[in-house]
Amino acid sequence: xxxxxxxxxxxxxxxxxxxxxxxxxxxxxxxxxxxxxxxxxxxxxxxxxxxxxxxxxxxxxxxxxxxxxxxxxxxxxxxxxxxxxxxxxxxxxxxxxxxxxxxxxxxxxxxxxxxxxxxxxxxxxxxxxxxxxxxxxxxxxxxxxxxxxxxxxxxxxxxxxxxxxxxxxxxxxxxxxxxxxxxxxxxxxxxxxxxxxxxxxxxxxxxxxxxxxxxxxxxxxx
Amino acid sequence: xxxxxxxxxxxxxxxxxxxxxxxxxxxxxxxxxxxxxxxxxxxxxxxxxxxxxxxxxxxxxxxxxxxxxxxxxxxxxxxxxxxxxxxxxxxxxxxxxxxxxxxxxxxxxxxxxxxxxxxxxxxxxxxxxxxxxxxxxxxxxxxxxxxxxxxxxxxxxxxxxxxxxxxxxxxxxxxxxxxxxxxxxxxxxxxxxxxxxxxxxxxxxxxxxxxxxxxxxxxxxxxxxxxxxxxxxxxxxxxxxxxxxxxxxxxxxxxxxxx
Numbered sequence: 001x002x003x004x005x006x007x008x009x010x011x012x013x014x015x016x017x018x019x020x021x022x023x024x025x026x027x028x029x030x031x032x033x034x035x036x037x038x039x040x041x042x043x044x045x046x047x048x049x050x051x052x053x054x055x056x057x058x059x060x061x062x063x064x065x066x067x068x069x070x071x072x073x074x075x076x077x078x079x080x081x082x083x084x085x086x087x088x089x090x091x092x093x094x095x096x097x098x099x100x101x102x103x104x105x106x107x108x109x110x111x112x113x114x115x116x117x118x119x120x121x122x123x124x125x126x127x128x129x130x131x132x133x134x135x136x137x138x139x140x141x142x143x144x145x146x147x148x149x150x151x152x153x154x155x156x157x158x159x160x161x162x163x164x165x166x167x168x169x170x171x172x173x174x175x176x177x178x179x180x181x182x183x184x185x186x187x188x189x190x191x192x193x194x195x196x197x198x199x200x201x202x203x204x205x206x207x208x209x210x211x212x213x214x215x216x217x218x219x220x221x222x
Numbered sequence: 223x224x225x226x227x228x229x230x231x232x233x234x235x236x237x238x239x240x241x242x243x244x245x246x247x248x249x250x251x252x253x254x255x256x257x258x259x260x261x262x263x264x265x266x267x268x269x270x271x272x273x274x275x276x277x278x279x280x281x282x283x284x285x286x287x288x289x290x291x292x293x294x295x296x297x298x299x300x301x302x303x304x305x306x307x308x309x310x311x312x313x314x315x316x317x318x319x320x321x322x323x324x325x326x327x328x329x330x331x332x333x334x335x336x337x338x339x340x341x342x343x344x345x346x347x348x349x350x351x352x353x354x355x356x357x358x359x360x361x362x363x364x365x366x367x368x369x370x371x372x373x374x375x376x377x378x379x380x381x382x383x384x385x386x387x388x389x390x391x392x393x394x395x396x397x398x399x400x401x402x403x404x405x406x407x408x409x410x411x412x413x414x415x416x417x418x419x420x421x422x423x424x425x426x427x428x429x430x431x432x433x434x435x436x437x438x439x440x441x442x443x444x445x446x447x448x449x450x451x452x453x454x455x456x457x458x459x460x461x462x463x464x465x466x467x468x469x470x471x472x473x474x475x476x477x478x479x480x481x
Binding site (some may be wrong): 026030033035036041044045046047048049050051052053075076077078079080081082083084085089164178195198199200201202203204207210211213214 | 241288386388389394395396397398399400401402407409410411412413414415416417422439441444445446447449451452453459460462476
């Protein structure tokens with residue numbers, strides 16, 4: 001059955017129990033380095049993240065939702081993530097998303113991937129399969145991936161900087177056209193072969209993820 | 223070679239080819255070495271006699287907008303080749319609005335060894351270049367690849383530079399990364415991507431002896447990291463204020479990541 005907007009809201013809700021709240025998606029390291037200081041620099045950080053790592057994740061999610069072999073996508077995700085810290089995070093979040101998704105929208109596709117990758121597949125691949133299992137479209141999956149790519153850092157910065165939550169939400173609202181564009185591009189790319197999926201990457205996100213993972217004390221897991 | 227009068231319409235199309243093969247005496251021969259248009263492919267003296275060395279010499283300013291340049295390098299099983307460059311490559315605006323294309327194809331056979339160490343690519347203000355580097359490595363092949371990008375000459379803004387690096391090892395994807403900088407690339411200059419830095423580089427070392435994630439990541443100062451890939455490779459990623467500082471970091475990494 002084809003699911004609608006309400007199902008997408010359930011999947012994309014920050015309260016969906018998939019563990020995302022414990023991660024800042026690079027924002028904690030960027031705050032410490034002085035690259036995020038206020039709402040304006042948060043906006044620019046999120047825009048850069050969205051059009052790089054966000055596009056790559058959204059395309060993986062859309063391809064998984066379209067029925068592309070999730071193991072090929074998982075391998076493609078590995079090749080697109082040079083930082084081992086980011087690969088560990090993606091698999092940890094993938095495992096948590098898998099548990100939540102199998103309880104919420106059980107299906108053979110999720111079961112098969114869980115059996116093949118017991119330690120967790122890359123989160124965007126699991127997100128895409130969850131969307132498929134829920135009856136959502138590849139474009140829906142891309143929207144959910146694009147949104148969580150920036151909602152994570154924006155929420156984290158409220159805690160890290162004491163940024164006004166209204167300002168953080170306004171940043172997300174202003175990024176909505178960018179999220180639409182990224183989701184559209186991701187969905188379009190997901191119709192092609194796996195090797196042609198976007199591989200957009202952000203050098204500082206990869207470098208600072210390794211720095212952050214080495215901190216003895218941190219507020220967020222990544 | 224395309225004549226100057228044809229430039230405004232189509233730009234230059236040029237294709238260089240290098241093939242390295244074992245010479246049967248423990249060294250490496252170059253059965254094919256052809257260049258045209260913007261590049262000359264010179265055999266140069268190798269510090270190590272078992273390895274052949276080739277230097278790419280820029281014979282004219284390129285790539286200009288509209289140009290389509292390609293280089294294909296094959297290292298056959300058991301051969302060893304080092305390719306370097308005589309000077310930085312400048313991506314320049316052309317007389318057409320079309321982007322320039324620079325395609326690099328690298329193929330290394332079983333037990334082969336390739337050092338691909340060109341000089342930096344400088345994206346000049348107003349230029350638009352799409353760089354594509356593809357490497358196909360057979361099982362047991364080794365590769366050292368350096369890719370340095372400098373955004374603008376001193377005191378100028380950058381052009382648009384899009385670059386994708388795809389490396390496959392034994393038929394499986396090992397590394398796939400796309401970078402997009404300059405006017406029109408969303409968010410490229412801020413905290414997530416470059417954070418105001420003007421030089422970015424990667425040094426990739428692929429070696430089957432590395433196995434699956436055997437090594438720990440390592441930090442090189444505040445803006446560079448050495449990261450083991452999910453397959454038999456290590457990637458150094460660095461951002462820096464300028465080309466000199468970038469090279470210093472990558473050179474430091476080269477000494478402990480490879481042979």
